[in-house]
Amino acid sequence: MQIDLRTVSITPLRQTYNHVAERLGADKPASRYIEGTMDVQATHNFHYRPTWDPEHELFDPRRTRLVMKDWYALKDPRQLYYGTYTQARARMQEVAEADFEFVESRGLAERFDDDARRTALDFYVPLRHVAWGANMNGAYQCAYGYGTAITQPCLYAGMDQLGIAQYLTRLGLLLGNQGDLEAGKQAWMQAPAWQGLRRVVEDTWVLKDWFELFVAQNVALDGILFGLAYKEVDQAISGKAGPTVSMLTRFQAEWAQDAAKWADAVIKTAAAESAENKALLGQWYAHWRGRVQEALLPVAELALGADGAAALDRAVAAVDARMHKAGLAISA
């Protein structure tokens, strides 16, 4: 008996979903990010308006003054969906854990310079309350925003901030003790230097317009604060006492770069949509940049003394340059 072997090539009937093919302009294979993001949010047949907001539908693009013809244009250049997001963060966390492990196993925290230790505890520990505020804001943007392309990474950013709050807590426990965390909370609630920043954070909580909140939180506050905390202050402390604190804040420093890539792309796309959007974004940015800069000045001086103002100016200038590149008109 003779057996003939032959290969059969089976071509799939379709390469991707119809709605994705429509966006791509042809039926060709799409990335998992595109398939898991495009048109995922419900748009029709909501039946009842929410009792807590009868002016709007459950998902409603009119919850912000920004207008987009297609909200799915606000794609994430990092292409994060649940799978890639958790993998990317797991990698960052592994590295950060190894750094904490290193600091603990070599006893670097015990031998750390006491002046620098005081600065690090006084400056970084209260920031965990800022991170918690950012977590709330990320969840708000996700809940009231429109279109999975933007709401999805907003929630990821919020979750990242929760992780950042935990890393700051662990920094406090490693360099100090439980009492330092409580002292940080007291400083956050009462010390005059922190009240401006606390007011900014609390004011962002009551912003109704979720895209203004995005500009306030993810562009202005995150951009300037992370530049100040994990670049300027970090350099000053490691210049004085070695890189122990840099190792303990590694996650935040890497995260800030990652998040900036996304925020810049969102602003760039939104500003390019129309002159009205560009003007609105410019106005929001100018307002929140001013408030954040004012609020951070006493905090910068707390950590850097007389150099604080110059360091803060550099951090603000860096975000200004990013926004200028993204297409906003920046008035200095």
Added chain:
Amino acid sequence: MSNVFIAFQKNEESRAIVNAILADNPGAILNEQPAMVKIDVPRRMVIRKSTIEREIGRDFDLQEMQVHLITMSGNVDETDDEFTLAWHQ
């Protein structure tokens, strides 16, 4: 002059690499097979790290490409930023 070619396993990551090659090499001929994708380019093919990074949405080390590589033909010239296949005379 003959073609240079490169073939990858078909998966989520190699799709970004293939898209980058198609974007950077206008003369590229795509040949999709079950589980494999082969790209032919007359004379010279360039694979750029920067284009792959834009497609894949993260930092990419060109050597990661080797994991998905099945075969290739041409003289290789490799730097951190570019991987070039060409026929040297």
